[in-house]
Amino acid sequence: MAKREQVEGVSAGEISDEALDLIATRFRVLGEPNRLKLIRALEGGELSVSGLIEATGLTQANASRHLQTLTQSGILGRRRDGTSVIYHIADPGIFRLCELVCGSVQTLLARHASAFTSN
Amino acid sequence: MAKREQVEGVSAGEISDEALDLIATRFRVLGEPNRLKLIRALEGGELSVSGLIEATGLTQANASRHLQTLTQSGILGRRRDGTSVIYHIADPGIFRLCELVCGSVQTLLARHASAFTSN
DNA sequence: CAACAATATGCGCAATTGCTCATGAAAGTT
């Protein structure tokens, strides 16, 4: 165990600590390149696991695990079709999220870049 | 080493893989409850490290590390004032991000809740 | 400069995570 923080001085917050945990979990699920790859592959529409494997280059086992993570967190949805399982994006809000992060990252990169050129 | 994926079948993507890595990193930085706590504490305005410690209940060393992470990723900014260091939110886009995630989490929770009540 | 206050950091540890390999489980085909 490596967690032992004071449980004091909380107060003043619109968001409870449990909510914070949920939000953090959400972010953490999205904080994995291969999972983002899977999401990106599903932007164009639903795909089977093998389709996703082909699109992303991931290992079958690895893809399956990430897909499980994404599905459990409500980001993706699944549907059976014969022997294959078809995944789709269940929470379109993801797109706006990624857009926002893209924006932030770009401005960040721009700032870093200008640190080389200007000054 | 535990990373060895095919580097094939990429194609078809508006977002490059490097960009995906950056975005993932961004998400991962936000995927930590204590870091979100720090951000939340800074919503009302800038605070020194000791102020943040008091507001969040984090250990000094721990807070310092998380603040470093947040600053390096461009989310927070720092400023010296005598012996203390004042942190502030440098990327306001964070707020919209959190709002969005809040929304997603809420609908997710609602769905889970309805799984108990309705059926 | 000495002493002090505020913050950062090296180090080691325990927990988590992402991966591969092998195997299990579900559905379709003959």
Place this chain on the structure above:
DNA sequence: AACTTTCATGAGCAATTGCGCATATTGTTG
């Protein structure tokens, strides 16, 4: 029922991460 295809999962491993403790660093004050 045996076989195949498609996907999920248990086991083990290496890397990462979050933490506390102690210590270094930086700035202030006497």
